[in-house]
Amino acid sequence: MTSDLPYLRSYPAALQEQARDLLAQGRLGVMLQRKYPQAHAVRSDKALYDYAQELKARYLRNAGTVNKVLFDNKIHVVRHALGLHTTVSRVQGNRLAAKHEIRIASMFKQAPEEFLRMIVVHELAHLREKDHGKAFYQLCAHMEPQYHQYEFDLRLYLTHVEHAGERLWNAAPDSGSA
Numbered sequence: 001m002t003s004d005l006p007y008l009r010s011y012p013a014a015l016q017e018q019a020r021d022l023l024a025q026g027r028l029g030v031m032l033q034r035k036y037p038q039a040h041a042v043r044s045d046k047a048l049y050d051y052a053q054e055l056k057a058r059y060l061r062n063a064g065t066v067n068k069v070l071f072d073n074k075i076h077v078v079r080h081a082l083g084l085h086t087t088v089s090r091v092q093g094n095r096l097a098a099k100h101e102i103r104i105a106s107m108f109k110q111a112p113e114e115f116l117r118m119i120v121v122h123e124l125a126h127l128r129e130k131d132h133g134k135a136f137y138q139l140c141a142h143m144e145p146q147y148h149q150y151e152f153d154l155r156l157y158l159t160h161v162e163h164a165g166e167r168l169w170n171a172a173p174d175s176g177s178a
Contacts (some may be wrong), residue, residue: 007155007162015152019159028160030169032153035111039169043109045070052120054100056127059143062099063127069120072103102125112171115157118150 007157008016022028042051056066102123108116121143131135140147161167 001116005159010150011155021155023159023163026164029166031166032157035153036114036169038112039110040113040115040116042066044117048104048120051116052124053054055117055143056124060124062125063124064098066102066124066127067099068101070101070103071106071109073106075103076106077155101175107167110167111157112169114146114150115154117144118147118154121147122151 002037003018005016008019019028022031042048048071049066050067052066056063077149102120104116104123105117121140123135123137124143137147144150156166
C-alpha cells in the first residue's frame with residue numbers, strides 16, 4: 001500500500017499515521033460510517049440551491065446574490081476541487097454586474113449532511129473573502145463551528161475512496177439506511 005496521502009498532506013504526521021493504520025486495517029470506511037451514519041436528503045439542484053440560500057440568508061445577508069447552485073459531474077474531486085465558486089462579470093449599461101455560481105462535485109449527492117454543509121459554507125465564504133486566509137477560515141468557522149473537523153473527516157473519506165475504491169453512503173435517495 002502506498003504511504004502517500006494527498007488529501008492529508010497539510011495535517012500533522014501523527015494524524016497521517018493514524019489514517020494509514022486505519023487504511024491498513026480496512027477500518028477507515030467503517031469508522032466514517034459509524035460517525036456519519038446516513039446521507040443527506042439534498043438530491044436535486046433545486047434543493048441544493050435552497051439549502052445554500054438558507055445558509056446565506058442566515059449568515060451572509062449583505063453578501064452578493066448567488067445566482068446558481070448545482071451539483072456538477074464535471075468536477076473531478078481527485079484532481080481539482082470539492083466545489084467551485086465562480087464570478088462572471090457582465091457589462092450592464094454603464095456598470096458591471098457580477099453573477100455568482102456555486103458548483104458542488106456530484107459525488108457529494110450521496111454524502112453526510114455535515115460534508116455537504118462544509119463544502120457549501122466554504123463556497124459561500126468566497127462571497128466575502130476571495131482568498132483562503134485567516135479571515136476566510138474564521139468566516140467558515142462562524143457559519144459552521146465544526147468546519148475544521150468536517151473538513152478533516154471529508155479528507156479522510158476522500159482518502160478512503162482513493163485507496164479502497166468504494167464510496168460510502170450509496171443509499172437510494174429516499175432510503176434512510178447507510
